[in-house]
Amino acid sequence: IYRIGGVIAHLLMLGAKKEKEKNKAFSVVFKTLPPSCCLFSPCPRQNNEGGVIAQLPSTVTTFNQTGLKPGEEYTVTVVALKDQARSPPASDSISTLIDGPTQILVRDISDTVAFVEWTPPRARVDAILLKYGLADGEGGRTTFRLQPPLSQYSLQALRPGARYHLAVSALRGANESQPALTQFTTEIDAPKNLRVGSRTPASLELTWDNSEAEANSYRVVYSTLAGEHYHEVLVPRDTGPTTRATLADLVPGTEYGIGISAVMDSQQSVPATMNARTELDSPRDLMVTASTETSISLSWTKAMGPIDHYRVTFTPASGMASEVTVSRDESQLTLSELEPGTEYTISIIAERGRQQSLEATVDAFTGVRPITQLHFSQLTSSSVNITWSDPSPPADRLVLTYGPRDEEAAQQLALDGTRRHASLTGLRPSTEYLVSLVAVHGAVSSEPVTGSITTGMDAPKDLRVGNITQDSMVIYWSPPVAPFDHYRISYRRTDSTAIGSDATEYTIRLLQPATKYEIGVKSVRGREESEVASITTYTAMDAPLGVTATNITPTEVLLQWNPPLMDVESYVLVLTRHTVVAGETILVDGINQEYQLTNLQPSTTYTVAMYATNGPLTSQTISTNFTTLLDPPTNLTASEVTRRSALLSWVPPVGDIENYVLTYRSTDGSRKELIVDAEDTWIRLEGLSETTEYTVRLQAAQNAVRSGFISTTFTTGGRVFANPQDCAQHLMNGDTLSGVYTISINGDLSQRVQVFCDMSTDGGGWIVFQRRQNGLTDFFRKWADYRVGFGNLEDEFWLGLDNIHKITSQGRYELRIDMRDGQEAAYAYYDKFSIGDSRSLYKLRIGDYNGTSGDSLTYHQGRPFSTKDRDNDVAVTNCAMSYKGAWWYKNCHRTNLNGKYGESRHSQGINWYHWKGHEFSIPFVEMKMRPYNHRNISGRKRRSLQL
The missing domain is CATH 2.60.40.10 (Immunoglobulins)
Structure with missing residues (x-):
């Protein structure tokens, strides 16, 4: 809106000079000068000076001009016409804003690049500003200053899978146009550095570097190069820089094409691709089906994958290997012209080009070689290990029989023909056993191979230690089964003690504290001894001494103690409150002799139990009690x-x-x-x-x-003003609570007046001289009541015209009127306020208006006060009598704040026309005044008091 301030305009003439801004229209606002008005503008007809002119009637107060050029400076001239007379012209200049780029388009978007196009502005500009950044604000905004007439730009090094905000605007001098705005999202990037970690005939383990975009998962698509066996799998993104996936159930020895795309919500990247081949699978179940003096027959299960052939390698014990190639369709082979009575190691692999499978192997013999001897080892009182050589040809199964020599009952074990050893357990101590082994070939059994062993004496059982002190312990055990003469106990390398055969416990004395002892107990019969039953244990540590609590405060205590004689690895403190069952355990380094307890509860009794430890050793526990002090506020x-x-x-x-x-x-x-x-x-x-x-x-x-x-x-503070003359001086004295105070007119104690001070509204210091809030006080009163005042200062009241006059005569005062209707509020402010004395009938004088309610009081400027018994208005009727309240009436009123409470009939209630009209009675009103310069003075006073 273009405003010609203080000019009464009838005519507006517009001429053009170049400069640029944004809008294409302006308005001229002016006050009416009767009887006619002529307005010149760029519309509707041109004059001889290159401008345009329009003539308007005198009733028009605004004019809007459209069709202007952006970024142009225009000169506006206004003249008033009356009859043939013309006023001096009033002129001013205004510039339209420059226009900005339009029709912004982002295309060819990839994961790191986007291409931007726009339509250039029509105005002449110095530069084009292109600004972009992440939508979440991370990393700030990047700005490019581009030279016109450039209308496109390629954004590089963008973040994949990210949403960007983009703005393009024009710049001329210090003026910037409105930006053209858009948003776009970059594509997500594909995973990188695909590689095969490990492979088997039926699987491939893939690894790749994760996308820079925060992908949720990866879509892995794979098939053979022939297009068969197509599969697709969704793999969650791993934490860390890489993701791993295993492709299973693949065809052995087959090359696969693999594509991996990153997936984020509904977006999917282009795939990263690679080829990978599975390993060849090995032939399985290789076995010897027959052997002669010079030949061995083999069979196997074919490999599943595509192969060229099998390669069979056979090596005798002499080490000279031979090879033979077998067609891929075969699963049997007989090796001939072999050495008689020789062991061969035979292996088979599948081959395809240069690719080889893992080998399958088997050992075989030419000719017949029976089992000739049993070998016994690791003989104990209850067990023995037996081994034997390979029979040739291989046995179908083996039968192992064993039992005590002097008993007919025996036990049998059926073993697989491939077994070459067995363990017998659960034997009786000190007993001779007979053992035999038979090899079974089909329906034929070999002659038994036999041997004998005698089990050893059994050792004492259930060895354990109890009653451990610093210098002694008690050893307990259960007796062995086999007969024996006595026990022998050892607990030092050089010492041993013989104990009678009827004993089952023994006390060892004169030991060292915190010392490791390995205790062994064995049974003895003649020169024969059983195995040693042993146990390792430690003697107890000596305990710390004299734990005490010192330096007690409400939350801290210092614990002190004397260390034990032996080395200490750590001390364990258990702190328990008397009202709490569970305690807090604290570990203290063994070199310390004191510990500071912190974060304790004040006025609380605690128990501290402590013991020393060294490795597995612990000492006896000592304890003390203490009570923390009462903590202060x-x-x-x-x-x-x-x-x-x-x-x-x-x-x-x-x-x-x-x-x-x-x-x-x-x-x-x-x-x-x-x-x-x-x-x-x-x-x-x-x-x-x-x-x-x-x-x-x-x-x-x-x-x-x-x-x-x-x-x-x-x-405490002192008084800035000994006899405050208004509420503002009370406030500067430090009286910050709203309420009833006494003021002295002009500081004169003989002119003391009680007033209500509002110390909170808009900086405080207000004298409230009228309040309406509930209708309990009658405001339809006579002149005498309004002169001296009436009502309750803490409820509804009128302070009195004489008092208001005396107060406003002390200096320049400002006026504020607060109005409320439930949660809705408004106010009117006037920067001057005073009323005359009784001789002037208390004429109202106010200054300029500001506020939110609209100006309804200026209409009453300069008016004397009227009551129902003193009619001073200019209306035909008595306004105070007609509208049930005293006021500064003119031709009655635009506002009457002393009207009848709650009366909604036209002009009968408490009215403020420009806020609620004449048919609404305002529920709450306060009229208040304070010195005009209160804010400046109170600010200086507060600063000086702080100094």
Whole structure:
């Protein structure tokens, strides 16, 4: 909107000079000058000076011009016409805004590149600004300054799978056009560096580097190169830089084409591709089907994958290997012209080109070689291991028989023909056993191969240790089964002790504390000894001495002790509160002799139990008890300090208390002590002396115990104004609470007036001289009542015309009117306010308006006051009588805040026309005044008081 300020315009003429901005229209606003008006503009017809001209009637107050060029400067001239006379012209200049680029388009988007196009602006510009950045704001915005007439740009090095905000605007000088805006999302990038980690005939393990975009998963597509066996699998993205997947159930020895795409929500990247081949599978179940003196017959199961042939290698014990190639269709082979009575190692692999499978092997013999001997090893009192050589030809199964020599009963084990060893367990101690082995070939059994063994003596059983002290321990055991003469116990390398055969325990004495002992017990019969039953144990450590609690505070205690004689790896402290079953375990380094306990509960009894450890060893436990002190309150703070009062607040202690003891002392030596309830965390001190420093001490109390104290100091304020003449001076004296105060007109104590001070609205310091809020006070009163005032200062009231006149005569005052309707509020502000004396009938004088309610009071400017018994308005009727309230009426009113409460009939209630009209009675109104320069003066006063 273009405004010609202070000019009464009838004619507007517009001529053009070049410059650029954005809009294509402007408006001219002017006040009417009767009787006619002529307005010149770029529309609708041209004049001889290259401009355009329009003539408008005098009733028109606005004019909008469209069709302008962007970024152009226009000159506007307004003249008034009356008859043949023309006023001097009023001229001004205005520029339209420059236009910006339009029709922005982003195309050819990849994972890191996007191409931007736009339509250039029509205005002449200095530069094109291209700004882009991530939609979430990360990394800020990147700006490119481009030279016109450039209308496209390629964005590089973008983040894959990210959403970007893009703005393109024009710039001329310091002026920037409105930007053209758009958004786009880059494609997600494909995984990189595909590779095969390991492969088998039926599987491929793939690994790749993750996409830079935050892909949720990867789509893996694979098939043979012939297009068969097509499969697709979705693989979740692994944490870390790479993702791994295994492709299973593949065809052996086959090359696969593999494509891997990143997937994020509905987006999918282009695939990264590679080829990989599975391993050849080996022939299986290789076995010897027959053998002669010079030949061995073989069979196997064919490989599943495509192969060229099999390669069979056979090597005799002499080490000279031979090879033979077998067709891929064969699964049997007979090796001939072999050495008689010789063991061969035979292997077979599948081959395809240069690719080879893993080999399958088998050992075989030419001719017949029976089992000739049993070999016994690892003989104990209850077990023995037996081994034997390979029979030739191989046995179908083996039968192993064993039992005590002097008993007919025997046990048999059926073994697989490939077994070459067996373990016999559960044998009786000191017993001779007969063992035989028979090889079975089909229906033919070989002659048995036999041998005998005698089991050893059994050792004592269930060896255990108990009653361990620093210098002794007791050994317990159960006796062996086999007969014996006595026991022999050893616990040092050089010492052993013989014990009678009827004993089952023994006490070892004179040991060293915290020492490792390996104890062995064996049974003896003649020169024969059983195996040793052994156990390793330690003697007990000696305990630390004299643990004590010192330096006790509400939350900390220092524990001290004397160390034991032996080395200590660590001490274990168990801290338990008496009201808590579970304790806290603390590990302390073994070199320490004290430990500081912290974070304890105040006024609480604790038990500390401790013992020393060294590896698996622990000492006996010692303990002590202590009680923490009562903790004091914290953060004692003085606030809201006035001339005669201060608010003290604090944070309560952690421990339970009965009350607080608060002491405050002034600099003149007076002292007071207060007992404060334990639930309180603040107290307001009243009746203090002005401009006096106070020291406050606070401590907690429980029974007869008091905590340490905390303290703070504060100084009460003094009066800036000894006899305040208005609420603003009361506020600067430190009276910050709204309420009833006494003021002295011009500081004269003989002219004291009680007023209600609003100390919170818009900086405070307001004298409220009228309030309507509930209709309990009658405002339809006579002249005498309105002169002296009426009502309750804390409810509805009128302060009185004489008082209002005296107060506003003290200097320049400002006026504020607050109005509310439920949650809706408005206000009117006038920067000057006064009323005359009784001789002028209390004429109203106000200044310029500001606010949110609209200006309804200026209509009453300069009007005397009217009541139902003093009609001073200019209307035909008595406005005060007609509208049931006294006011500064003119031809009645635009506002009447003293009307009848709650009356919604036209103009009968409490009205403010420009906010709620004449048919709504406002439920709440306050009229208030304060010195015009209160904000500046109060700011300086507060700063000077802080100094």
